[in-house]
Amino acid sequence: MRIVDKPVICSAIAEVKEHMARAARENSRLPDEVTLVAVSKTFPAESIRTAASCGQRDFGESYVQEALAKQKALSGLDLVWHFIGPIQSNKTQEIAENFDWVHGVDREKIALRLSRQHPASLQALNVCLQVNVSGESTKSGVAPDEVFALAANVSGLPGLQLRGLMAIPAPNQDPRPGFRLLRTLKNALNERGYKLDTLSMGMSGDYEIAIQEGATLVRVGSAIFGKREYG
Numbered sequence: 001m002r003i004v005d006k007p008v009i010c011s012a013i014a015e016v017k018e019h020m021a022r023a024a025r026e027n028s029r030l031p032d033e034v035t036l037v038a039v040s041k042t043f044p045a046e047s048i049r050t051a052a053s054c055g056q057r058d059f060g061e062s063y064v065q066e067a068l069a070k071q072k073a074l075s076g077l078d079l080v081w082h083f084i085g086p087i088q089s090n091k092t093q094e095i096a097e098n099f100d101w102v103h104g105v106d107r108e109k110i111a112l113r114l115s116r117q118h119p120a121s122l123q124a125l126n127v128c129l130q131v132n133v134s135g136e137s138t139k140s141g142v143a144p145d146e147v148f149a150l151a152a153n154v155s156g157l158p159g160l161q162l163r164g165l166m167a168i169p170a171p172n173q174d175p176r177p178g179f180r181l182l183r184t185l186k187n188a189l190n191e192r193g194y195k196l197d198t199l200s201m202g203m204s205g206d207y208e209i210a211i212q213e214g215a216t217l218v219r220v221g222s223a224i225f226g227k228r229e230y231g
């Protein structure tokens, strides 16, 4: 087996985890209350194998075909797969059949397809609703005031487990207001009877801030695997 940059990847993971633990304590939480999803999109299966060899279990991918090829190559490993990319209707079946989590659900139509296509033999697919917290017209994500209606339509769909909310604040501006808005929306939903336990927010540039603001899951790519050539 070819070992790709093992010391580099493993020390990067250790460093990210150290920063995560510090941010969690600053937010009066324990380090293990925040999950690290290592975003491996565009990097080869061997990089994932290396990360797994130093204890990393959760991986995030954005491109379905690329992800399926890596899952096949790594089928002997006990990994948790997160789909974090935009979801096209014609990809829902492969997502429903091959991922444990899907973070970018922002319309009912996609949720209905995932529910219908999710094999009953598998554990429920964990779903986060993506919210457009920065009001960018081009960005995917449901508008903040529409998340209540979407949650009502998604929760209770067979095969899906509504776990929480996800956001990607606009780049090049303070991410804090967006993170706070997402936390406020999750709390508002729980006050209405939902049992959401996940705030999926924070990437390489802002995961510590996200944890300070309540993130329970951060999606970190380049700080672990290095700079991407695309995507």
Ligand SMILES: *Cc1c(COP(=O)(O)O)cnc(C)c1O
Binding pocket: 039, 041, 062, 084, 085, 168, 202, 203, 204, 205, 219, 220, 221, 222, 223, 231
């Ligand atoms: C690529 C991607 C990430 C990781 O981004 P980095 O800045 O490399 O950490 C996180 N979340 C989503 C939705 C992504 O598409």
